[in-house]
Amino acid sequence: MSASSKDEPSDRDAKQSTGLPREAVRQAKDTILSGTGYKHPPVHSQFKKGQSGNPKGRPKSQGLADGRSLSTDELVLKLAERKVTVREGGETQEIPAIEAVLRAQYVSATKGNSHAQRHVIERYDQAKRRERQEIADSNDFWRGYVAAAHKEIAEAEALGETPPEPLPHPDDVVIDVVKGVRFTGPFDEEGAAKLRETCKLRDILFLQDALDRRLMGEPDGGDPLDGPGTALAFAQMLNDSLPERHRLSDNEIVLRSMRHDTLPKRQLLKEVYQAWRRFGRAQPRGKTFPPLRYAMQLADNLAEALDLLREGEV
Numbered sequence: 453m454s455a456s457s458k459d460e461p462s463d464r465d466a467k468q469s470t471g472l473p474r475e476a477v478r479q480a481k482d483t484i485l486s487g488t489g490y491k492h493p494p495v496h497s498q499f500k501k502g503q504s505g506n507p508k509g510r511p512k513s514q515g516l517a518d519g520r521s522l523s524t525d526e527l528v529l530k531l532a533e534r535k536v537t538v539r540e541g542g543e544t545q546e547i548p549a550i551e552a553v554l555r556a557q558y559v560s561a562t563k564g565n566s567h568a569q570r571h572v573i574e575r576y577d578q579a580k581r582r583e584r585q586e587i588a589d590s591n592d593f594w595r596g597y598v599a600a601a602h603k604e605i606a607e608a609e610a611l612g613e614t615p616p617e618p619l620p621h622p623d624d625v626v627i628d629v630v631k632g633v634r635f636t637g638p639f640d641e642e643g644a645a646k647l648r649e650t651c652k653l654r655d656i657l658f659l660q661d662a663l664d665r666r667l668m669g670e671p672d673g674g675d676p677l678d679g680p681g682t683a684l685a686f687a688q689m690l691n692d693s694l695p696e697r698h699r700l701s702d703n704e705i706v707l708r709s710m711r712h713d714t715l716p717k718r719q720l721l722k723e724v725y726q727a728w729r730r731f732g733r734a735q736p737r738g739k740t741f742p743p744l745r746y747a748m749q750l751a752d753n754l755a756e757a758l759d760l761l762r763e764g765e766v
Contacts (some may be wrong), residue, residue, distance in 0.1 A: 587632040594633045598622040619644060623697045637695035650690055651698055656727045657687035658705070662712030663724045664740045671743065681744030 532550035539545075540555075554575075560568040601622040608615040624637030638644040664680035671679030691700050700708070712720070721738055728735045 587630075590632055591627050591629065594625055594627055598625050598627075617644075621695075621697070624695050637697070647694070647698065650694060652731055654687050654690040654694070654700075656724075656731055657683045657690065658708055659712060659720075659724050659727055660741060661687060662709065662715070663720050663738075666717060666720060667738065667740050668743075677745040677748060678743045680741070682741040682747040685744065685747040
């Protein structure tokens with residue numbers, strides 16, 4: 453079920469009353485997007501910009517407050533995380549000591565050392581079990597999130613109210629029992645703003661295509677690459693990049709094109725001109741896009757084409 457139309461989404465702030473604590477949702481998103489573990493500590497323990505990581509200053513010694521030495525666990529962690537220099541493949545690199553030990557153990561195991569083989573297999577099995585459990589726990593959380601969000605959306609629609617737009621939208625949460633959760637749409641307001649911009653640009657390009665076909669007509673010499681089609685190609689590229697709930701189907705694109713074709717030329721010129729102005733890319737009235745050949749030349753570099761389009765250089 454989708455609570456949003458396939459056209460441009462609403463600009464109002466997304467409601468987050470899915471029945472789940474807002475902080476829990478934020479932490480779950482951060483875990484999926486950033487990960488945790490080696491080189492990815494939990495968000496709450498990461499360095500915060502503008503805030504000292506040690507506001508009380510550097511301790512006078514590495515020992516404990518009462519003069520005792522570090523505990524065994526602390527020493528183990530300190531030594532395991534200490535950087536060591538190793539050479540591999542002709543290159544020198546610095547890695548944590550624990551990583552160097554594990555590498556050596558894996559090499560020994562591949563050379564037939566039965567003790568190393570047994571230890572490596574045990575460590576691998578333990579790591580995989582933890583990974584599967586973490587994925588299962590995350591999937592359970594997001595199943596609850598999706599169910600709560602869909603329920604709230606359905607209740608609002610049943611009452612004739614504007615449904616909430618939680619981020620991420622439940623239709624954009626893909627739960628994979630093996631790989632875990634991934635998002636196919638925006639998961640924060642910044643991403644939602646980019647989605648709204650992309651939808652607006654796509655709609656303008658479909659309108660621009662109607663104007664191009666009206667003004668450019670059939671190409672000289674009969675080669676379709678010399679005729680209109682660049683705006684349409686860009687519009688379809690953008691449409692394909694959108695989450696499914698905002699993507700126009702082929703039938704919807706055809707119907708939209710037919711509606712544009714019924715507009716009088718004067719009105720079409722006006723609507724295209726005003727649409728680009730509202731988007732912040734004012735264009736001369738009646739400006740057409742380059743022939744389709746131009747879009748084909750950029751097809752191998754979609755990123756470049758879309759950048760040129762957004763910068764108003766097309």
